[in-house]
Amino acid sequence: ARADFLQTDAAINPGNSGGPLINMRGEVIGINSQIVTRSGGYNGVSLAIPIDEATRVADQLRSGGRVARGRIGVEAGAVSKELAESLGLPKAQGALVGRLVDDAPAAKAGVELGDIILKFDGKPIDKSSDLPRTVGNTKPGTKTTVNVYRRGKVLDLSITVAELEPEEPKAARAAKPEKEPVPTTPTHATAAKLGLSLLDMNEAQKKDLRLKGGAVVETATGAAAGSGLRAGDVLVAIANTEVLSAKDAEAVLARQDKNKPIALQMRRGARGDFVLIKP
Numbered sequence: 001a002r003a004d005f006l007q008t009d010a011a012i013n014p015g016n017s018g019g020p021l022i023n024m025r026g027e028v029i030g031i032n033s034q035i036v037t038r039s040g041g042y043n044g045v046s047l048a049i050p051i052d053e054a055t056r057v058a059d060q061l062r063s064g065g066r067v068a069r070g071r072i073g074v075e076a077g078a079v080s081k082e083l084a085e086s087l088g089l090p091k092a093q094g095a096l097v098g099r100l101v102d103d104a105p106a107a108k109a110g111v112e113l114g115d116i117i118l119k120f121d122g123k124p125i126d127k128s129s130d131l132p133r134t135v136g137n138t139k140p141g142t143k144t145t146v147n148v149y150r151r152g153k154v155l156d157l158s159i160t161v162a163e164l165e166p167e168e169p170k171a172a173r174a175a176k177p178e179k180e181p182v183p184t185t186p187t188h189a190t191a192a193k194l195g196l197s198l199l200d201m202n203e204a205q206k207k208d209l210r211l212k213g214g215a216v217v218e219t220a221t222g223a224a225a226g227s228g229l230r231a232g233d234v235l236v237a238i239a240n241t242e243v244l245s246a247k248d249a250e251a252v253l254a255r256q257d258k259n260k261p262i263a264l265q266m267r268r269g270a271r272g273d274f275v276l277i278k279p
Contacts, residue, residue, distance in 0.1 A: 004133065005047040006030045012046035021048040030054070056137065070138040070161040072111075072146075073104020078128045079116055083274055086263035087116075087240060088152055094118045095128040097148075099271050109159035111148060113272025114237065114265045118154065119147035135161065151240040188250035194262075194277055195222030198246035201234065209234065209267055213244030227275040229266065236272075237265035 008021060012032050021030035030048030037043045060067045076095035084092040094116040100107045111117075117125050120134050121144040138144065140163035148155050191198050197218040206212065214234040217224075235243055238252040239262060256262050261276040 004050065004129065005033070006050055008046050008048060009044060010046050011042050013042045014040065068140050069136040069164040070140050070142070071104070071164040072106040072109075072135050072159060072161060073101030074106045074111065074117075074131075075099035076117065076128050076131050077273075082261055082276055083263060086261050086276060087149070087274075089116070089149060093124075093126050094149065095125050095131040096274065098273055105159050105162050106146070109146060109157045110155075111146065111157060111159075112150065113267065114274065115148040115150050117146060117148050119145075121145070136164065140164075151237055151242065188246060188253075190253040191246075191250050194253065194279065195220055195224035195226075196229070198235070198249055200245050200247075205234070209269075211236065211267070213248075214267070215243055215246045215249035223277050223279060227264070227277045229264070229275055229277075232268070234267040235264055236267055239263055 006021065006029065008030075010021065010032075012019075012035050014035075016032050017034070019032045020028040021032050023029050029051050031051070031054050032046065032048050034047040035042055036045040036047070057067055074095075074097050077098050079089070079092050079094050079096050081092040083096075084090075097106070097111060097113055097115045097117065100111065100113060117131060119125060120131060121138055121142070123130075123134050125131050125134065138161045140161055142161045144159060144161065146157050146159045148157060188196075188198055197220075198215045199218050201209075201211065201214050201216055205216065206214075211234065214236045217229055217231055217233040217235065219231055220229040220233075235249050237243060238249060239256055241252045243249045243252055253262070258279045261278045264275050264277060266273060266275060
């Protein structure tokens, strides 16, 4: 978890950390903590911990002698306007789940890679940076609800917040590179036009990635390569539709408007993400 910082042009130099940031009314609004510098001294930008965050920490220290922050075991990124439009979200909002920690609260609650977290404990997650702050300020042991957007539907999942540990367990290991795949499906015309050559997953890949199916990218050129896809990536959904094979992927791609970006949900080892192919 982390706190947002207040940015100021107050002249703060090394040694001033921990001092108060005071507004024109004489109110303490932050605790000076950092400077942005190339020289080692003040270069015009200073950062302070917001007083609300400092007060929460002080209250916890007074009541329990230690600071306890919540954790749910996810790494999340931003949702772009283009991705939101492609997935049917009313606006660019939420936190895109890109990685899950094994046996952590989010994984146990049923959160999946590629989910977009819209609310946590009833609080809107307007941008990805809202999530760690909101979770961190939730008392460990709290049973609450996380609202996620998944393939066109909003789901409410029950979750129990854990305590942030000094060192979080590492996320699931990345899949080991497979031997060069042997094509098991014919060439798919629509995928080929986008620069994609697709194969079915083999059983070892399914087991390693804990997937029931998907379409493996054999090669990516043209528009597909431009989107960021590369050999070995696994497509698990296209335009909010789950795909379990290369044939499924071709069928979904064939139905898409070729003049609009197409959102593809993919796996790359332990990480999940979306890419947009722009025809």
